[in-house]
Amino acid sequence: MAKLMHPPQAQSAKSIPIAKPLISDEDKRAVMEVLDSGMLVAGRQVADFEQAFARYLGAREAVATSSGTSALQVALEAAGIGRGDAVVTTPFTFVATGNAILYVGARPVFVDVDPRSYNINPQAVADAVEREHARAILCVHLYGLACDMAALGEIAHRTGALLIEDCAQAHGAQYAGKKVGTFGQAGVFSFYPSKNMTTGEGGMIVTNDPALAERARVLVNVGQRGGAEYLYDAIGYNYRMTNMAGAMGRTQLTHLDSWNKARRDHAARYTAAFASLPWLVPPVEPPGYFHVYNQYTVRVPQGRAQFLNYLSEHRIGRRVYYPHLVPQSPAYQQLGFRGSYPVAERLTAEVVSLPVHPGLSSEDVNRILDVVARFPGARE
Numbered sequence: 001m002a003k004l005m006h007p008p009q010a011q012s013a014k015s016i017p018i019a020k021p022l023i024s025d026e027d028k029r030a031v032m033e034v035l036d037s038g039m040l041v042a043g044r045q046v047a048d049f050e051q052a053f054a055r056y057l058g059a060r061e062a063v064a065t066s067s068g069t070s071a072l073q074v075a076l077e078a079a080g081i082g083r084g085d086a087v088v089t090t091p092f093t094f095v096a097t098g099n100a101i102l103y104v105g106a107r108p109v110f111v112d113v114d115p116r117s118y119n120i121n122p123q124a125v126a127d128a129v130e131r132e133h134a135r136a137i138l139c140v141h142l143y144g145l146a147c148d149m150a151a152l153g154e155i156a157h158r159t160g161a162l163l164i165e166d167c168a169q170a171h172g173a174q175y176a177g178k179k180v181g182t183f184g185q186a187g188v189f190s191f192y193p194s195k196n197m198t199t200g201e202g203g204m205i206v207t208n209d210p211a212l213a214e215r216a217r218v219l220v221n222v223g224q225r226g227g228a229e230y231l232y233d234a235i236g237y238n239y240r241m242t243n244m245a246g247a248m249g250r251t252q253l254t255h256l257d258s259w260n261k262a263r264r265d266h267a268a269r270y271t272a273a274f275a276s277l278p279w280l281v282p283p284v285e286p287p288g289y290f291h292v293y294n295q296y297t298v299r300v301p302q303g304r305a306q307f308l309n310y311l312s313e314h315r316i317g318r319r320v321y322y323p324h325l326v327p328q329s330p331a332y333q334q335l336g337f338r339g340s341y342p343v344a345e346r347l348t349a350e351v352v353s354l355p356v357h358p359g360l361s362s363e364d365v366n367r368i369l370d371v372v373a374r375f376p377g378a379r380e
């Protein structure tokens with residue numbers, strides 16, 4: 001391995017962050033209006049955002065929540081998943097996917113992922129659903145690429161398992177011309193600042209099932225139905241979205257398509273240039289898929305640690321999503337989770353996400369291309 005030098009330009013160059021929310025004057029005005037009104041919760045802003053988001057996806061209903069995590073929990077509970085139910089999911093995801101299954105008293109059944117898409121492997125899902133008599137599949141459209149929804153839809157149809165989509169990283173992503181979040185019983189989104197659009201903290205459940213939407217609304221609002229005052233139909237939660245978040249979501253949503261286009265343009269430049277680098281594996285966008293690149297994640301099978309250091313020296317933001325599998329966290333180990341996931345385990349040792357957010361200038365992308373191409377530790 002060549003010794004990594006600090007070229008003079010590395011110290012003087014500005015740093016490029018891995019993620020950066022774009023906040024417009026319109027967002028600020030919308031939030032200020034709410035603050036000035038004094039109506040901080042339960043206002044029209046949240047309902048407006050819900051309707052606009054449902055319309056954007058082509059879903060019947062949307063229910064806003066306080067976070068993607070609370071949205072996952074409520075979606076599972078509103079779909080009727082509870083104590084003892086097996087839910088098949090991926091180990092290569094953010095921990096909230098697994099946690100939400102545990103919150104409702106259900107049992108996550110982790111299965112390995114596909115080596116090209118990094119999403120859950122449909123054959124492994126089919127085997128696990130049958131073996132465990134699973135009630136549901138909770139698929140995750142990782143990094144902004146849809147799962148194989150034809151295969152997962154077929155498994156759900158054949159076995160009767162429910163299909164819930166974790167779309168926290170995939171606002172606007174499509175499979176066969178249809179937006180993710182609309183394939184199964186419910187889709188769940190996060191509006192955390194690193195996502196394709198943000199409300200600070202926030203989440204959304206979308207569904208075509210009005211009864212599921214109604215149960216979700218009750219659960220999010222402490223178990224209270226509609227106008228019923230201090231009478232509760234369920235042991236609910238306070239998982240409501242604030243009016244500030246709702247107002248911001250409404251204005252952010254108007255930019256989502258153009259931001260996704262910018263992400264896709266940056267990604268296309270990376271992928272074209274990286275084709276000539278034999279030591280790096282770029283992400284795929286198979287035919288029929290519309291990737292929205294919440295992350296642009298490459299694999300570096302040899303020398304990842306050096307590559308991470310090298311990017312840092314050049315002040316280029318980079319992250320490993322994820323260095324550990326969910327069931328390998330101590331909290332899961334203490335609950336007795338074991339199992340081996342060879343493909344996902346290999347990914348934890350090889351993946352590196354590079355900046356791809358819409359705040360990047362063309363010069364930023366050029367600099368990233370240039371720095372990556374000159375990685376001295378490159379191995380064939």
Ligand SMILES: Cc1ncc(COP(=O)(O)O)c(C=O)c1O
Nearest residue numbers: 067068069094096168190191192
């Ligand atoms: C795949 C996935 N699921 C769930 C979540 C949870 O969302 P939140 O952070 O809004 O609770 C996130 C993001 O943070 C995520 O990336």
